[in-house]
Amino acid sequence: MMRKWxxxxxxxxxxxxxxxxxxxxxxxxxxSSEAGQVFWIKSLCAVTMFLIAAWVANAGMKLLLRGxxxxxxxxxxxxxxxxVGLVIGLLIxxxxxxxxxxxxxxGPFLPVVVAGVLAVMGFRIGYSKREELIQxxxxxxxxxxxxxxxxxxxxxxxxxxxxxxxxxxxDICKTGFIEGTLVIPEFVxxxxxxxxxxxxxxxxxxxxxxxxxxxxxxxxxxxxxxxxEGDFEEISEVDSKLVRLAxxxxxxxxxxxxxxNKVCELQGVSVLNINxxxxxxxxxxxxxxxxIVQVIKDGKEHGQxxxxxxxxxxxxxxxxxxxxxxxxxxxxxxxxQTSAGRMIFAKPKLLEKAx
Numbered sequence: 001m002m003r004k005w006x007x008x009x010x011x012x013x014x015x016x017x018x019x020x021x022x023x024x025x026x027x028x029x030x031x032s033s034e035a036g037q038v039f040w041i042k043s044l045c046a047v048t049m050f051l052i053a054a055w056v057a058n059a060g061m062k063l064l065l066r067g068x069x070x071x072x073x074x075x076x077x078x079x080x081x082x083x084v085g086l087v088i089g090l091l092i093x094x095x096x097x098x099x100x101x102x103x104x105x106x107g108p109f110l111p112v113v114v115a116g117v118l119a120v121m122g123f124r125i126g127y128s129k130r131e132e133l134i135q136x137x138x139x140x141x142x143x144x145x146x147x148x149x150x151x152x153x154x155x156x157x158x159x160x161x162x163x164x165x166x167x168x169x170x171d172i173c174k175t176g177f178i179e180g181t182l183v184i185p186e187f188v189x190x191x192x193x194x195x196x197x198x199x200x201x202x203x204x205x206x207x208x209x210x211x212x213x214x215x216x217x218x219x220x221x222x223x224x225x226x227x228x229e230g231d232f233e234e235i236s237e238v239d240s241k242l243v244r245l246a247x248x249x250x251x252x253x254x255x256x257x258x259x260x261n262k263v264c265e266l267q268g269v270s271v272l273n274i275n276x277x278x279x280x281x282x283x284x285x286x287x288x289x290x291x292i293v294q295v296i297k298d299g300k301e302h303g304q305x306x307x308x309x310x311x312x313x314x315x316x317x318x319x320x321x322x323x324x325x326x327x328x329x330x331x332x333x334x335x336x337q338t339s340a341g342r343m344i345f346a347k348p349k350l351l352e353k354a355x
Contacts, residue, residue, distance in 0.1 A: 009057075012050075081133045085126020089118035128234070132248065155180040156226070156251030157272065160242055161191050163255050165210040168274055173223045178254075178272075181224045184214065185245055187231055191238055243267050279337075282311050285344055287332050293346075294327045295320045315344045323348060 093115035100111045126133070157180050163169050164184075172178055192214075196207025218225050228249075232241050239260050246253050252270040255261060264271040285291065293307035293315055305320025307330075317323070317330055330346035337343075 089122025
């Protein structure tokens with residue numbers, strides 16, 4: 001309704017202006033005001049301006065409504081950051097106005113052009129730095145508070161794609177060992193969706209497993225989940241975006257990716273590695289202890305057999321090749337901790353197959 005009224009008002013204004021401007025057009029054309037064609041010429045001018053004004057009003061309202069819809073989809077924090085940058089750009093142009101005004105060779109348009117360029121640049125810079133501005137505002141508000149009294153429960157834990165697909169994060173959250181808010185970036189969800197839509201069967205199953213894990217965390221577990229909708233368009237790699245987000249939110253990255261773990265350490269970002277946690281909670285086995293295992297395959301060296309504990313720890317049994325498929329009691333000789341996990345070396349306590 002408002003659109004129609006605006007169009008009608010502009011059309012009437014356009015018709016009135018066309019009728020008034022017709023006198024100037026007649027004088028320029030050299031037509032006498034007493035000629036019989038004057039009325040028709042004035043009417044034609046009025047109708048023409050009426051139609052032009054109606055079209056301009058219609059196009060303007062379409063652009064205005066489109067702009068409103070675009071603004072509705074932009075978070076308030078992003079708008080505020082862009083507005084702050086725009087205001088700063090305009091302030092700089094005001095300070096530079098006395099100098100630009102003396103540049104008579106450029107005419108009166110130079111200050112206007114510079115003001116417009118600085119305003120657009122300020123808005124773009126403010127919008128691109130919105131996360132830093134938000135974090136700066138939080139730091140200023142909490143500057144008077146003691147850091148020791150800061151609520152650690154609300155510290156953000158940012159999940160990467162690999163740890164979501166791994167699935168163990170859901171079981172860890174279920175035990176209550178992870179406190180705070182789990183942050184799932186939107187760019188991680190996009191990567192996970194891309195994997196789930198892959199033509200490769202293995203990748204597709206991994207992606208769908210990751211989506212099922214997220215659905216389980218959100219619906220079945222009593223843990224706070226935040227879907228972070230921001231993005232860092234100037235950064236292409238997901239791992240680099242995770243590191244940047246961790247710095248902005250002052251949170252920790254949860255991963256089982258060895259390379260991402262090292263990058264976080266180099267960038268000074270706290271990281272929680274699921275593999276490190278798994279190795280830390282494995283049962284401690286000391287040399288001299290006796291355990292019962294089942295040898296299931298050959299080892300790399302001659303005569304070796306390989307067995308596994310319930311938690312997946314590999315046991316290399318010296319001389320265990322002849323006991324493949326049998327369950328026997330072995331004595332631990334040494335324990336080796338590697339980057340891939342813990343490896344146990346043992347030798348059979350009995351020199352004959354367990355019956």
